[in-house]
Amino acid sequence: MKRLTVPKLRKRKQDGVTAEPLVMLTAYTARQAQLLDAHCDLLLVGDSLGQVIYGLPSTVPVTLEMMANHGAAVVRGSYHAVVCIDMPFGSYEGSPEKAFESAAYLLKQTGAAAVKLEGGEAMAPTVEFLVRRGIPVMGHVGLTPQAVNVLGGYAARGKNDAEAEKIVADARALDEAGAFAIVVEGVLEEIAIEVTGAVACPTIGIGASAQCDGQVLVTEDMLGMFERVPRFVKRYENLAGTISAAAAHYAEEVRARSFPGPDQCYQSG
Numbered sequence: 001m002k003r004l005t006v007p008k009l010r011k012r013k014q015d016g017v018t019a020e021p022l023v024m025l026t027a028y029t030a031r032q033a034q035l036l037d038a039h040c041d042l043l044l045v046g047d048s049l050g051q052v053i054y055g056l057p058s059t060v061p062v063t064l065e066m067m068a069n070h071g072a073a074v075v076r077g078s079y080h081a082v083v084c085i086d087m088p089f090g091s092y093e094g095s096p097e098k099a100f101e102s103a104a105y106l107l108k109q110t111g112a113a114a115v116k117l118e119g120g121e122a123m124a125p126t127v128e129f130l131v132r133r134g135i136p137v138m139g140h141v142g143l144t145p146q147a148v149n150v151l152g153g154y155a156a157r158g159k160n161d162a163e164a165e166k167i168v169a170d171a172r173a174l175d176e177a178g179a180f181a182i183v184v185e186g187v188l189e190e191i192a193i194e195v196t197g198a199v200a201c202p203t204i205g206i207g208a209s210a211q212c213d214g215q216v217l218v219t220e221d222m223l224g225m226f227e228r229v230p231r232f233v234k235r236y237e238n239l240a241g242t243i244s245a246a247a248a249h250y251a252e253e254v255r256a257r258s259f260p261g262p263d264q265c266y267q268s269g
């Protein structure tokens with residue numbers, strides 16, 4: 001199977017219609033990528049790895065090196081999906097030149113095809129700068145977790161007219177700047193629908209609407225690895241329960257000296 005390309009994904013939405021929604025999940029490791037790859041159009045190396053893998057309090061402390069290391073692992077573990085890497089906080093906002101340097105580093109270190117960055121109108125010139133120099137960019141509007149210190153939390157966005165209009169304007173600006181897709185996170189459904197109709201590129205919803213042109217979830221969230229998740233997460237599994245039951249069973253057998261058994265030990269002759 002040949003790897004999908006950014007232009008193919010971008011073309012999934014033509015004349016404002018996306019016949020088959022884009023499927024995206026996050027991936028941070030090679031093995032995870034191997035398991036998800038065949039089912040996904042896109043694997044996102046999300047900076048959510050800050051909380052999910054590193055136990056950090058937000059995505060703000062995530063570094064370019066973390067993203068490059070996990071990005072390389074995900075590229076090595078996949079052969080079908082387009083791999084897109086989140087640009088971490090502080091690596092792109094300063095100037096288009098700084099953003100280009102960071103994005104080029106990520107693509108060179110990993111072999112991934114695209115980057116994602118947060119922000120709307122303010123980031124549009126940067127998106128255009130990168131795209132014109134050969135780096136496909138995915139946008140991200142609505143609830144943008146890197147701005148947690150400005151937003152004051154992770155509440156849904158667009159609950160008043162000014163906020164709603166700003167989100168639509170942000171998405172339009174990214175679309176006009178050449179973004180190949182836009183994540184729409186944590187907004188009132190009517191705004192997600194309006195944004196999806198307003199932009200030529202596909203929208204990828206999370207806490208948004210089934211009418212977006214695609215969907216994304218954090219894989220560990222949808223696998224049920226965490227007790228507390230945002231309400232927009234649907235749990236498709238209960239891995240936390242499975243893992244903790246397996247650990248309990250192992251601990252019990254070790255303490256009873258019933259593991260290892262004869263099958264797990266080497267004998268002479």
Ligand code: KIV
Pocket residue numbers: 026044045046047048049086183185206216217218
């Ligand atoms: O970091 C991340 O996982 C993301 C997705 C939730 C869109 O940005």
Ligand code: NA
Pocket residue numbers: 046047048059086
């Ligand atoms: Na992210």
